[in-house]
Amino acid sequence: MARPLxxxxxxxxxxxxxxxxxxxxxxxxxITLLNLFRKPVTVHYPEVKRVYPDRFRGVLALTxxxxxGEENCIGCRLCEMICPPxxxxxxxxxAEKRNFAKTFTLELYACEFCELCVQVCPTDxxxxxxxxDLATSxxxxxxxxxxRLHTIGLQFNPSWATGNGLRDxxxxxxxxxxxxxKPAAEPAKAEGKAAxxxxxxxxxxxxxx
Amino acid sequence: xxxxxxxLIVGAAVLGAIIGVVTYVTLLExxxxxRMQSRIGPYYVGWPHGWLQPIxxxxxxxxxxxxxxxxxxxxxxxxxxxxFLIPCLLIFATLPFAPGLGVADLNIGILFFxxxxxxxxxxxxMGGWGSNNKYALLSxxxxxxxxxxxxxxxxxxxxxxxxxxxxxxxxxxxxAQPDVLHWFVxxxxxxxxxxVAYIVAMLAAENRVPFDILEAESELVAGFRVEYSGMKFxxxxxxxxxxxxxxxxxxxxxxxxxxxxxGAGSSPALGALYFLLKAMFVFLLVTWIRWSFVRIRVDxxxxxxxxxxxxxxxxxxxxxxxxxxxxxPVLG
Numbered sequence: 001m002a003r004p005l006x007x008x009x010x011x012x013x014x015x016x017x018x019x020x021x022x023x024x025x026x027x028x029x030x031i032t033l034l035n036l037f038r039k040p041v042t043v044h045y046p047e048v049k050r051v052y053p054d055r056f057r058g059v060l061a062l063t064x065x066x067x068x069g070e071e072n073c074i075g076c077r078l079c080e081m082i083c084p085p086x087x088x089x090x091x092x093x094x095a096e097k098r099n100f101a102k103t104f105t106l107e108l109y110a111c112e113f114c115e116l117c118v119q120v121c122p123t124d125x126x127x128x129x130x131x132x133d134l135a136t137s138x139x140x141x142x143x144x145x146x147x148r149l150h151t152i153g154l155q156f157n158p159s160w161a162t163g164n165g166l167r168d169x170x171x172x173x174x175x176x177x178x179x180x181x182k183p184a185a186e187p188a189k190a191e192g193k194a195a196x197x198x199x200x201x202x203x204x205x206x207x208x209x
Numbered sequence: 210x211x212x213x214x215x216x217l218i219v220g221a222a223v224l225g226a227i228i229g230v231v232t233y234v235t236l237l238e239x240x241x242x243x244r245m246q247s248r249i250g251p252y253y254v255g256w257p258h259g260w261l262q263p264i265x266x267x268x269x270x271x272x273x274x275x276x277x278x279x280x281x282x283x284x285x286x287x288x289x290x291x292x293f294l295i296p297c298l299l300i301f302a303t304l305p306f307a308p309g310l311g312v313a314d315l316n317i318g319i320l321f322f323x324x325x326x327x328x329x330x331x332x333x334x335m336g337g338w339g340s341n342n343k344y345a346l347l348s349x350x351x352x353x354x355x356x357x358x359x360x361x362x363x364x365x366x367x368x369x370x371x372x373x374x375x376x377x378x379x380x381x382x383x384x385a386q387p388d389v390l391h392w393f394v395x396x397x398x399x400x401x402x403x404x405v406a407y408i409v410a411m412l413a414a415e416n417r418v419p420f421d422i423l424e425a426e427s428e429l430v431a432g433f434r435v436e437y438s439g440m441k442f443x444x445x446x447x448x449x450x451x452x453x454x455x456x457x458x459x460x461x462x463x464x465x466x467x468x469x470x471x472g473a474g475s476s477p478a479l480g481a482l483y484f485l486l487k488a489m490f491v492f493l494l495v496t497w498i499r500w501s502f503v504r505i506r507v508d509x510x511x512x513x514x515x516x517x518x519x520x521x522x523x524x525x526x527x528x529x530x531x532x533x534x535x536x537x538p539v540l541g
Contacts, residue, residue: 014516028501032245040249 052130054160057113059129061153062146071127071150075101079117081124083090085110088117106149108134108142121163130154214413216312220302223312227301230485231450232263237489238496245500246249250261267443275439278341290437290444292330296325297448300455305380306484307468307477318372318379321362322459329452330356336445337433342472348432351507352423358514363410365522369393370463372529375538383467385539394464396539399529406522408494411460413510415453417495419502420510432490454492461487 041049052058063072075092076099087110091101117126129152136142144152240258243250254260277286301316305311315321330353337349358506370393371377386392393400413420424432434445461467462469466486468480505513 014512018517025502029497032497032501035245035247036241038247040244042246044252164299 008114052157052159056130056175057115057128057161058159059108059152059156060111060117060144060149061127061129061158062104062149063127063153063158064150066086071100071125071205073101074099074123074125075104077123078120078122082115082120084116085112087111094102095197101146104146104149108144109139115161116168118162119166120162124162124164127162128159130159131156173175176185210362220312223301224298226459227298227454228447229295231447231454232267234264234450234454234489234492235446236263237492239336239497240300240386241385241493243501245497262483270443271440273439273442275441276436278436280341281436282339285335286436286457287339287441289332289336289339290441290448291332292335293329294444294448296328296332297451297455300326301381301451301458302409304455304458304462305383306378307473308384308475308482309465310481311380314378314380317377319367319377319459319463322455323360326452326455327356328388330519332448333433335436340433340436342436344429344431344435345433347422347497348429348435352416352433354507355416355420355423355510355514358419358511359410359413361520362406362514362522365519365526366403366406366410368526369399369461369464369529372526372533373399373539374479379462383462383469386466387464387469389469389538392464392466392469399525400464402521402525403529404460406518406525407460407464408491409499409513410522411456412495412498413514415449415495416497417453421504421506422507422510425504454488455496457491457495458484458488460466460491465491 064070065072071089075090077090077092080086080088080090087107089103089105091102091104093100113128115128118128123126126149134142236259240250241261249258251262253259255352265489268330277283300322303315305314305318313446333352333356334349337345337352340346370382370385373393373396375380376385389395394404412418415425423429424434429435437445443521461484467487468477468484468504470480470483472479497524
């Protein structure tokens, strides 16, 4: 008497097991047969490079101000504080108009590429680049100082994420026309942030008004 | 020319051809396996699709350091790859590759093939025992267990075409399958069952996945050849692939009509090509199974052999005998 083979569990007795085995054989061989006629997914890496995703978390770098050519880092040590593996060490240099980083070292060999330093940076000074070509024959080459971090910043394409960009993205949109008195004070408070937020707020206000 | 000299020349030519085919079979398997996993396989050594890869592998293995474990049983350890390789190459001797093209078309060709092919277990066990390594020893104990269990169904499945033709001579079995409709794989019911039994028993006798418990990577590292390196390792690999290729040739001869095909009657070279293509079909079938399955447990392997395959092939053999007694043998 043939028993139904709906129950796909092995270990009951010999004949049901055998029936299930044959069903499994058919399925497994069908899958590999389909794969045989599918296009291979291989990318010939060193010759053909895959397009990096926008939020790629690659090697870290320090940035310059595009207009003045000054470095962006103000030595605030926020990245040093938040770094989970504690690979960033910053020393602040006090100056008149703004502060600078006297030294900035990053031990890339222990970095876990969590992007937290990029997320907290108030001046978009530390960013991640679209590159994973980090292999080296000497471990000491992965101890990055300020100069090397600046060089890396000019060498590769920057990833999309910057501290201010992320904060702008994550700011919850204001409830339209909820309160009339507050919006006037709100943009003033967010002065330090990018102008985009204010612009958005203004259009929102305009629409509501 | 004295007959001894001509035998020597033919033997050397066949040996060279076999080693060449076996070397390139590794490339075929790697390419095929890669495509089954949506990869492309060896690509960079040799321009179209890495065709020089087997040669590069051979050179690499020749240049490797030959390490012998300090506590190994040296004579046994050093002899094992050769003892393993010889039966695997010797079984090609009785295979006729086309009418009249072969080293020795014995009257008991298939018996010789099966008997010598079962001898490989001696070399295998010598290798595992001589390495003085617990993984290797466990591996060969499993191997002996499994190969002895599966040699019986293998022989019974191979005996079905023998019964149908009434001859142990391989060229006679091939001659009994002149065209596609007379291939034994298309013989009603008996042929298909025997072919399936042959493939399953072949997988187990060759220790291929899903019956590869003796080289289960996750448990036994590399099985009985874990201590071998360099050229000795290459010899063992060569022997294993030679055995698989030889069994594929035998399967193509027994069930797929050997060298039969359009235009093969007049040209032996074309017949040999057909035979090679059919053997590669059997080989790719085995490879397809290899890359589709997970490993089966030891008790399941033995259960499949003793509880299912052995009684089934015995019944099949008896049924074949009844059919032959009723209708008479298929004659070429």
